[in-house]
Amino acid sequence: MLALDVQITFPGFDLDVAETCNDGDIVALFGPSGAGKSTLLRIIAGLESEARGQVRYGEEYWQDSQNFVPTYKRGAILVFQDSHLFPHFDVEANLRFGLKRDGGRSGPNWQEVINILQLDDLVGRQTLSLSGGERQRVALGRALLASPRLLLLDEPMSALDAARRADLWPQLLNLFQRFEFPVICVSHSPRELQDLGARPLEMKRGHVTSRSWMSDGELLARVKAQRTDGLYQCDVAEQVILAKIPNGGHPDDVVTLNLQSQYIILARDRVSELSSFGQIPVVLQSFDCGPSKTWQFCFKVDHHNILLNFEHINIDEKSLDIHSTMYLIFTQPPLAVSAD
Amino acid sequence: MIELSSVVVTLKLAFASTLLLMLVSTPLAWWLATTRARIKPLIEALTALPLVLPPTVLGFYLLILFNPNSSIGYFWLQTTGDTLAFSFAGILIASTLHSLPFVVQPLQNSFESINKNVLEAAANLGSRPLDSFLSVAAPLSKRGFLTAAVLGFAHSVGEFGVILMVGGNIPERTRVISIDIYTSVETLDYARAHFLSIGTLAFAFLTLLTLYLINYSRSHRLI
Numbered sequence: 001m002l003a004l005d006v007q008i009t010f011p012g013f014d015l016d017v018a019e020t021c022n023d024g025d026i027v028a029l030f031g032p033s034g035a036g037k038s039t040l041l042r043i044i045a046g047l048e049s050e051a052r053g054q055v056r057y058g059e060e061y062w063q064d065s066q067n068f069v070p071t072y073k074r075g076a077i078l079v080f081q082d083s084h085l086f087p088h089f090d091v092e093a094n095l096r097f098g099l100k101r102d103g104g105r106s107g108p109n110w111q112e113v114i115n116i117l118q119l120d121d122l123v124g125r126q127t128l129s130l131s132g133g134e135r136q137r138v139a140l141g142r143a144l145l146a147s148p149r150l151l152l153l154d155e156p157m158s159a160l161d162a163a164r165r166a167d168l169w170p171q172l173l174n175l176f177q178r179f180e181f182p183v184i185c186v187s188h189s190p191r192e193l194q195d196l197g198a199r200p201l202e203m204k205r206g207h208v209t210s211r212s213w214m215s216d217g218e219l220l221a222r223v224k225a226q227r228t229d230g231l232y233q234c235d236v237a238e239q240v241i242l243a244k245i246p247n248g249g250h251p252d253d254v255v256t257l258n259l260q261s262q263y264i265i266l267a268r269d270r271v272s273e274l275s276s277f278g279q280i281p282v283v284l285q286s287f288d289c290g291p292s293k294t295w296q297f298c299f300k301v302d303h304h305n306i307l308l309n310f311e312h313i314n315i316d317e318k319s320l321d322i323h324s325t326m327y328l329i330f331t332q333p334p335l336a337v338s339a340d
Numbered sequence: 341m342i343e344l345s346s347v348v349v350t351l352k353l354a355f356a357s358t359l360l361l362m363l364v365s366t367p368l369a370w371w372l373a374t375t376r377a378r379i380k381p382l383i384e385a386l387t388a389l390p391l392v393l394p395p396t397v398l399g400f401y402l403l404i405l406f407n408p409n410s411s412i413g414y415f416w417l418q419t420t421g422d423t424l425a426f427s428f429a430g431i432l433i434a435s436t437l438h439s440l441p442f443v444v445q446p447l448q449n450s451f452e453s454i455n456k457n458v459l460e461a462a463a464n465l466g467s468r469p470l471d472s473f474l475s476v477a478a479p480l481s482k483r484g485f486l487t488a489a490v491l492g493f494a495h496s497v498g499e500f501g502v503i504l505m506v507g508g509n510i511p512e513r514t515r516v517i518s519i520d521i522y523t524s525v526e527t528l529d530y531a532r533a534h535f536l537s538i539g540t541l542a543f544a545f546l547t548l549l550t551l552y553l554i555n556y557s558r559s560h561r562l563i
Contacts, residue, residue: 047460072463072472084461088479097475101466146465 099145107147399505450484459482
């Protein structure tokens with residue numbers, strides 16, 4: 001089990017995290033850029049000697065007021081965001097680097113890692129000739145062959161396409177569970193990990209802000225009244241939304257609105273005198289453009305995070321500001337069900 | 341037949357001091373490249389001192405230090421039965437100290453240019469500091485090692501003032517090419533002075549040309 005209670009201070013940034021992670025746990029660490037996710041992984045790996053507090057792995061104190069176990073003794077293998085392959089070695093020598101220095105620990109074997117990550121064709125290649133996705137696969141393989149006691153992944157598949165990620169994750173998770181080492185994975189697509197049973201950990205500005213998954217496209221609302229046309233007036237963020245409640249609702253009932261992005265327009269300002277079913281202000285938390293131009297947005301509404309996926313929309317990434325207020329405009333009344 | 345003992349002494353001195361320089365400078369340059377200690381500027385200044393100091397100053401203090409009345413000189417005399425001053429060992433130490441910045445600085449620059457993340461990755465994968473240095477840092481600094489060795493060797497060949505102060509002018513013992521040229525001019529033996537000077541000039545030029553050609557070809561291969 002990994003137990004940590006660590007702090008670090010940089011100019012204009014404070015990180016303070018207390019968390020435990022059991023053997024076999026897979027933690028999906030997510031949050032906006034600058035939240036401190038990579039720094040937390042570096043602290044656990046032993047690459048931030050300025051960090052204060054305590055890091056304990058099982059009965060071993062990797063860091064406290066008296067001890068600082070250097071990174072090469074920890075076996076907390078970090079897969080860096082930029083791979084950091086050794087440029088003077090070919091792929092095979094990179095893969096074997098950790099294998100020769102695994103401290104006698106047992107771990108996944110060579111052929112298993114080569115097969116899962118489909119590295120057969122890459123083994124003889126020079127690292128400088130690899131694409132971003134290939135580099136990431138080699139870095140992942142190098143880490144697995146080092147027989148980690150704890151695996152720390154910093155966006156390990158950001159350069160791979162969705163199909164390959166979807167193919168790789170289940171196989172890797174199977175491997176992680178077999179060797180029972182805890183895995184902490186920073187991801188900008190945490191949903192991929194949720195589907196595989198990972199535990200969520202959300203960070204913002206150096207602190208853990210949530211340990212639960214964000215509801216995907218769901219929003220709580222309070223029923224105010226039923227209109228003569230059968231639609232219900234519901235309160236969300238002090239705004240009125242018109243919704244359909246097939247099972248009926250009563251004033252003050254709490255309902256869950258099911259937001260469907262194809263019936264929502266995203267606007268940067270409130271639009272007045274608009275024929276719509278309501279509009280609500282939201283604060284942009286993060287956004288990410290996935291494959292097939294699918295944009296995943298995370299918004300905060302009334303202290304709750306919601307995720308919305310928009311497909312085939314034209315948006316200028318540079319015009320989006322994290323923490324800015326935007327508006328969701330409803331072109332159709334959303335469906336609502338009782339939240340109880 | 342021209343007497344070439346000074347060439348032999350010079351080459352012996354240059355090879356020995358280059359070896360000694362690489363052994364001393366590599367850990368020193370690595371420490372300077374990686375340390376955050378407050379005394380780093382002090383050590384850097386001390387290392388670079390021979391660049392600006394007249395060789396006679398360094399030679400003068402070494403001569404005092406090598407004197408059999410000093411503890412170092414006495415220890416050497418007791419151990420080897422020979423004095424450090426006016427001996428090959430004496431000029432080897434003097435030459436090494438005087439050429440130190442020519443070796444430390446290119447090595448330090450080379451170590452500093454290594455991507456720190458790659459070294460972190462090596463350590464994180466279980467590589468101990470010496471292992472990281474030998475398996476990652478040193479291979480990535482091949483060009484720095486080559487530049488440092490060539491500069492150290494070439495500078496040792498051209499050594500004059502500090503050798504004259506510490507070693508004097510003893511044939512087959514401390515008389516190097518530069519001192520031989522000086523003696524030849526003093527005794528009006530211009531033919532010998534010409535012979536040795538042209539040889540030294542050609543050697544220095546060819547050494548530097550080789551170094552620049554290697555650097556040129558490597559940088560173009562990388563692109």
